[in-house]
Amino acid sequence: MEAKDDKPGKFFTPMAGKISAFKLVYSSGKVGCTPHVSSKWGCDGDSDNLFTLITDDQNNVVFPENYHRQVYYKLPGFTSSSPELLFTFSIPLEVSAGQEYRVWYSQDLLSHDEGDNHGPTCMKVTVIFST
Numbered sequence: 001m002e003a004k005d006d007k008p009g010k011f012f013t014p015m016a017g018k019i020s021a022f023k024l025v026y027s028s029g030k031v032g033c034t035p036h037v038s039s040k041w042g043c044d045g046d047s048d049n050l051f052t053l054i055t056d057d058q059n060n061v062v063f064p065e066n067y068h069r070q071v072y073y074k075l076p077g078f079t080s081s082s083p084e085l086l087f088t089f090s091i092p093l094e095v096s097a098g099q100e101y102r103v104w105y106s107q108d109l110l111s112h113d114e115g116d117n118h119g120p121t122c123m124k125v126t127v128i129f130s131t
């Protein structure tokens with residue numbers, strides 16, 4: 001996931017089904033929303049403001065749920081420096097096999113104040129299906 005120039009990370013669903021959660025496990029790199037600060041999932045350091053969003057291939061935000069185009073949001077138990085994020089859906093997400101999803105930096109998706117951003121941060125996404 002880059003932090004500007006419309007460069008989200010992408011992944012594809014391995015099979016059809018109902019998804020209960022996405023798990024994002026940090027692997028390398030950093031993102032930041034201004035120079036001289038960086039983080040795994042947000043703007044800076046160890047903040048509870050997260051900037052990492054999931055969209056479908058039309059850039060409709062699917063997580064966080066009830067998203068209102070805000071730059072950051074809070075997810076209890078996780079911060080911008082968490083080794084992993086668990087995005088759990090209250091209503092499972094129905095998908096077909098090979099469907100594209102994207103991991104966006106909020107300011108990049110919104111084209112808001114992205115000029116001074118830097119990245120990328122890299123992760124492995126695990127798709128968790130409900131049983």
Ligand SMILES: [Ca+2]
Pocket residue numbers: 032033034107112113114115116117
């Ligand atoms: Ca910025």
